[in-house]
Amino acid sequence: MLTDKRILLIIGGGIAAFKSLELIRRLRERGAWVTPVLTRAGAEFVTPLSVSSLAGEKAYADLFDLTDEAEMGHIQLSRSADLIVVAPATADLMAKMAHGLANDLASTLLLATDTPVLVAPAMNVRMWEHPATRRNVSTLRGDGISFVGPNEGEMACGEYGPGRMSEPLEIVAAIEMALAEGPLTGRRVLVTSGPTHEPIDPVRYIANRSSGAQGTAIARALAVMGADVVFVTGPAEADRPEGAHIVEVETAAEMMAAVQSVMPVDAAVFAAAVADWRVASASDSKIKKNNGKIPTLDFAENPDILASVSQMGTGRPDLVVGFAAETDDVIANATAKRTRKQCDWIIANDVSPETGIMGGTENAVTLISDEGAETWPRMGKDEVAHQLASRIADALDA
Structure with a gap:
C-alpha cells in the first residue's frame, strides 16, 4: 500500500524521537520513501547520521543551507511528498503550526x-492537558490536520x-489510511456520542456517566x-474527532432534531448515552430549599432516537x-433491546x-446481530472502534 509513496518525516524534539527510527524502518519495509527533517531540538535526541542511514536519504535540518536551497528549496521539499508526518509533534511545534510561525x-x-x-x-501529560495546547489542537483540527494519538501511559x-x-506501527497504520482510498469512501455515516444533559433548573441537570471517548474513537x-x-x-x-462534521447538542430533544436533520445516511451508529x-417542566429559576421540603419533579420520557431511526420506512439507513x-444479564438485555428497537x-x-469501562480507556463488547452474539476481547477503545468500522465497511459493501 505504501510502495513508492513519499513521506516527509519531521522529527521534533522529545524523548519520543527515538521511536522515529523504528518508524522509518517500518515505512521503508513497506516500500515508502522517507525524507527526514530534524528540528534543532530533535537532533539532540537522534542524530542526522542515524536518521539518514535508515532512510537512505539526506536528513535536512537547516533553513539557511544555501547548497540545499540551490538543489532542493524548502518550497519544493514541502510539496514533493505525498504526506507530511510530524513525529514526535511537540507542544512547541504544534503551537508554531497553529499560529503560522x-x-x-x-x-x-x-x-x-x-x-x-x-x-x-508527544509531550508531558500536563502540557497535553494545558488549555493552550487544547486550543492549538482544536485549531489544527479545524485546519484539516490529522492526528494519531497520543496514547495514555x-x-x-x-x-x-x-x-x-x-x-x-500505529503511526504506519494511520499513514496507510491517510494515503489510501478507504473502504468507506463515498459513504455518509452518522455517529452520536456523549451524554445528554436534561435541565432541572438553570444550574442542575440529569445526565448519564459518559465521557464520549468511544463515540469519538468510532x-x-x-x-x-x-x-x-x-x-x-x-x-x-472527549475530544471531537478530526475529519468529521461536528454538531453540538445538549438535550435528547436537540439530538433527535439534529439526527433527523442530517438524514439520509448510509449507516448510523448510536453510541450516545x-x-x-x-423533567417535564424545568424551572426557569434555581429551585431553592424550602424549610426542608423535598421538591417534587415530574418526569417525561425522552424521544427514542435509536428506535425512531431503526423503524423508519423510506430513507432508513442501510x-x-x-x-x-x-x-447485569448483559447479553440477554442487549438482545431484547435489539428486538425491541x-x-x-x-x-x-x-x-x-x-x-x-465507563469513563475508562478500554472496552469489552459483544456484537449482537441476526447471526448471534460475538464477544470481542477487552481492548482499547480505539481498537474497538477500528474493528467496528471495519465490520461496518464490510456490511455496507456486502
Missing part, C-alpha cells in the same frame, strides 16, 4: 505546504496519563476509512447500530463499576 526549516515547510499533514503528538518523566506518542476510525462522518455529540469530555427521562450499556446490530458492554 515559520522560524526554522520544519515550521517553514509546514506553512509552505499544500500536502496533507499527519501529526503524532507512563511518561519518561515518571508521570502517567495521555501524552505518549503512538507506537510506530467517528475517527470511520473518517480514517474514508467515510463522510456527521458527529452529533452531547456535552462530552441519551438520558431516558427529562445499517443501524445501537449500543447497550448494561450492568428493531436495529440491525447492538454493541453490548458491561458498565458495572468494577469493570472500569
Whole structure:
C-alpha cells in the first residue's frame, strides 16, 4: 500500500524521537520513501547520521543551507511528498503550526505546504492537558490536520496519563489510511456520542456517566476509512474527532432534531448515552430549599432516537447500530433491546463499576446481530472502534 509513496518525516524534539527510527524502518519495509527533517531540538535526541542511514536519504535540518536551497528549496521539499508526518509533534511545534510561525526549516515547510499533514503528538501529560495546547489542537483540527494519538501511559518523566506518542506501527497504520482510498469512501455515516444533559433548573441537570471517548474513537476510525462522518455529540469530555462534521447538542430533544436533520445516511451508529427521562417542566429559576421540603419533579420520557431511526420506512439507513450499556444479564438485555428497537446490530458492554469501562480507556463488547452474539476481547477503545468500522465497511459493501 505504501510502495513508492513519499513521506516527509519531521522529527521534533522529545524523548519520543527515538521511536522515529523504528518508524522509518517500518515505512521503508513497506516500500515508502522517507525524507527526514530534524528540528534543532530533535537532533539532540537522534542524530542526522542515524536518521539518514535508515532512510537512505539526506536528513535536512537547516533553513539557511544555501547548497540545499540551490538543489532542493524548502518550497519544493514541502510539496514533493505525498504526506507530511510530524513525529514526535511537540507542544512547541504544534503551537508554531497553529499560529503560522515559520522560524526554522520544519515550521517553514509546514506553512509552505499544500500536502496533507499527519501529526503524532508527544509531550508531558500536563502540557497535553494545558488549555493552550487544547486550543492549538482544536485549531489544527479545524485546519484539516490529522492526528494519531497520543496514547495514555507512563511518561519518561515518571508521570502517567495521555501524552505518549503512538507506537510506530500505529503511526504506519494511520499513514496507510491517510494515503489510501478507504473502504468507506463515498459513504455518509452518522455517529452520536456523549451524554445528554436534561435541565432541572438553570444550574442542575440529569445526565448519564459518559465521557464520549468511544463515540469519538468510532467517528475517527470511520473518517480514517474514508467515510463522510456527521458527529452529533452531547456535552462530552472527549475530544471531537478530526475529519468529521461536528454538531453540538445538549438535550435528547436537540439530538433527535439534529439526527433527523442530517438524514439520509448510509449507516448510523448510536453510541450516545441519551438520558431516558427529562423533567417535564424545568424551572426557569434555581429551585431553592424550602424549610426542608423535598421538591417534587415530574418526569417525561425522552424521544427514542435509536428506535425512531431503526423503524423508519423510506430513507432508513442501510445499517443501524445501537449500543447497550448494561450492568447485569448483559447479553440477554442487549438482545431484547435489539428486538425491541428493531436495529440491525447492538454493541453490548458491561458498565458495572468494577469493570472500569465507563469513563475508562478500554472496552469489552459483544456484537449482537441476526447471526448471534460475538464477544470481542477487552481492548482499547480505539481498537474497538477500528474493528467496528471495519465490520461496518464490510456490511455496507456486502
